[in-house]
Amino acid sequence: MPAGWEARPRNAQGQFRYSQGDIEVVLVPGRDTAARTSASPVTYQREHEPELASFRASTWSTATGLALVEVGSRRYAHGSFTWVDDRGRELFVRNAALLVDGRYHLVLVIGPESRREEVEKRHAQVFSTYRATP
Template structure:
């Protein structure tokens, strides 16, 4: 019995040592596996990551291309400057995004336009082939071709009578915009004042339904020169916005009173 009893403590003492060796072996095995994983798999992950970043960059470029085509139906930002047709397709962006850097008459002559010096006392670039007529009762000079019309008023109204705020004049008092104010179907947008040196100007984009029921799209600028209001408007069909924008932007900065 004593012999058996003396052996039992020895057996109990061997259990923890065996467990410790097992744990140490497991830890070493785990470390070995980690090192092997790092050696064999990490380079492939880096390589794959580099390829993934490259593919994401290409995807971003394609996304930019698909969403930024200025000639597409959604690409309104560049339609105005890039359209060179006569209005067969209409854009929708009503904000010109273009501000004159100098006063009246500072604009460059665009392609497809010719400089016109008018007997009414002003100079302006006109689209080639447009016809001229006058409306003496309203002191307007009109140029037109097809469904498009440009109206020029050379200093008819004075600031002494209508005030020196071109934006208020454009919105409330300009006779050429009376159809907008009286129409049951109308809208106004991109209304802004522009001050260049001593010249105060206002611009706006309008739509209205005229007396014949036609819906029109209109770009307007009113400018004060020598205490008098000078006006340039371009009017066209509502679905021909790009052409109206092109005609207006090609002409308006070239307008210059001569007297």
């Protein structure tokens, strides 16, 4: 992560979190298996990914651009999600769920809806440099 970002050690949910102001990067390397959830990255993202539980539980939410991408041996789902959290904040998340050797690796960037462009830009930077190792 670039200078100025606060890094937190891996937590009990297997997440690495980095933040700068109200934008947060969440990386989850290989925590969930396709065998226990879904072999479809899109289904995993929509129905099983714990990081999107607040999205699924929200009374107001949207999902856009959900798609499966296959490039060589790299297979992943990506999409954008918005919801209003329990404090009334409208959040925007850009998310990718990569399936590598039967395990899901997650790259999420979360921020206020009003900073959507910054969230998108940061996600593109983080996702392009993330290396999923089995």
